[in-house]
Amino acid sequence: MEFRIGSIAGDGIGPEIVTEARKVLSGIEEKFGHTFHYQDILMGGCSIDKYGDSLTDEAIEQAKSSDAVLMGSIGGNTSTSPWYKVAPEKRPEAGLLRIRKALNLFANLRPSYLFPELASSCPLRREVAEKGFDILILRELTGGLYFGDRYTKEIDGVMTAVDTLKYDENEIRRVAKRAFEVAMQRRKKVSSVDKANVLDSSRLWRKVVNEVSQSYPEVELEHVLVDSCAMQLVRNPGNFDVVLTENMFGDILSDEAAEISGSLGMLASASLNDTSFGLYEPAGGSAPDIAGKGIANPIATILSAGMMLRYSFGLSKEADAIENAVRKVLSDGYRTGDIMSEGCKKVGTSEMGDLIRERL
Numbered sequence: 001m002e003f004r005i006g007s008i009a010g011d012g013i014g015p016e017i018v019t020e021a022r023k024v025l026s027g028i029e030e031k032f033g034h035t036f037h038y039q040d041i042l043m044g045g046c047s048i049d050k051y052g053d054s055l056t057d058e059a060i061e062q063a064k065s066s067d068a069v070l071m072g073s074i075g076g077n078t079s080t081s082p083w084y085k086v087a088p089e090k091r092p093e094a095g096l097l098r099i100r101k102a103l104n105l106f107a108n109l110r111p112s113y114l115f116p117e118l119a120s121s122c123p124l125r126r127e128v129a130e131k132g133f134d135i136l137i138l139r140e141l142t143g144g145l146y147f148g149d150r151y152t153k154e155i156d157g158v159m160t161a162v163d164t165l166k167y168d169e170n171e172i173r174r175v176a177k178r179a180f181e182v183a184m185q186r187r188k189k190v191s192s193v194d195k196a197n198v199l200d201s202s203r204l205w206r207k208v209v210n211e212v213s214q215s216y217p218e219v220e221l222e223h224v225l226v227d228s229c230a231m232q233l234v235r236n237p238g239n240f241d242v243v244l245t246e247n248m249f250g251d252i253l254s255d256e257a258a259e260i261s262g263s264l265g266m267l268a269s270a271s272l273n274d275t276s277f278g279l280y281e282p283a284g285g286s287a288p289d290i291a292g293k294g295i296a297n298p299i300a301t302i303l304s305a306g307m308m309l310r311y312s313f314g315l316s317k318e319a320d321a322i323e324n325a326v327r328k329v330l331s332d333g334y335r336t337g338d339i340m341s342e343g344c345k346k347v348g349t350s351e352m353g354d355l356i357r358e359r360l
């Protein structure tokens with residue numbers, strides 16, 4: 001089969017990790033007889049350097065004309081990079097928000113899985129880590145606080161900043177449906193996270209999620225307050241299957257879930273709309289502290305490419321091949337610096353890509 005992939009390398013470690021994901025995808029082309037046509041798309045700081053804006057209309061059109069987009073990461077050091085001296089709406093992260101909105105990517109899926117080989121990198125207590133966990137955080141991505149009206153102005157002589165958290169029932173319903181559908185393919189449990197004891201938007205969230213759950217009687221639903229969820233994630237992560245939540249809570253909880261799995265460099269993500277199109281990227285950022293050193297872990301990006309095969313191209317066998325190759329490399333004892341432990345062999349970004357490709 002043939003597919004068009006928009007490829008956003010981005011900034012920092014982005015180009016290094018995307019190169020490795022494309023290397024592994026070329027192994028998939030060879031082994032399974034598919035053809036992937038790439039279209040390079042500029043986004044982030046590199047686009048500011050060229051066009052003065054992190055995302056151009058042309059880049060959005062290029063993304064829209066692809067079957068899926070594979071992305072590295074964008075942004076630089078937020079205190080020192082000149083990319084943060086341009087107008088806020090042109091900065092790297094604004095581009096990310098804009099592409100999500102333009103492509104209507106309202107559902108962000110982030111698996112957080114503890115590979116048994118990496119249990120020693122897990123910061124949780126040993127007895128908790130040993131039980132393992134396999135969580136899928138489903139975060140609403142195009143609504144809420146990050147997209148509401150905001151302003152900063154002087155009111156009665158006092159500088160005041162306002163951000164607005166708004167959700168309508170349709171936005172909640174479509175993402176809740178996705179959560180129940182995904183749960184049906186997994187362990188059939190949805191934990192919906194909100195702050196319904198304080199926020200109106202959360203009370204509506206809870207009401208709509210309850211309504212949607214009526215259509216999925218096989219799926220167990222629980223409601224969890226966000227503060228309690230943050231605590232349970234470190235105490236008893238094995239309790240969670242699908243965690244459904246709004247944009248900002250999901251931003252924070254998914255990083256926490258990433259951290260307990262051992263390394264940000266291991267976690268893939270998919271952002272989907274209501275078609276088969278998706279944008280696939282690692283959970284981590286552009287890691288300016290290690291960019292250009294050839295030591296970044298490419299596994300999250302490689303697993304993101306695997307999610308792209310599964311969710312956008314319907315190629316489950318090929319996605320399984322990538323996941324199994326990653327497991328094999330770990331059980332053969334190869335590690336990048338961020339997941340290194342005693343007795344393992346330390347490898348760089350490119351070698352890790354080669355090792356995974358060899359094991360497809």
Ligand code: NAD
Nearest residue numbers: 073074075076264265284285286287288289290296297338
């Ligand atoms: P970060 O995720 O880039 O880095 C946090 C820590 O994790 C760093 O120590 C980094 O070296 C390490 N790390 C991250 N990915 C790694 C990998 N693949 N292999 C090994 N180590 C890895 O977060 P940050 O430092 O807060 O942000 C840096 C920049 O990235 C900022 O400009 C931020 O806005 C941007 N960012 C972009 C995205 C995205 O593109 N989707 C997401 C988050 C942050």
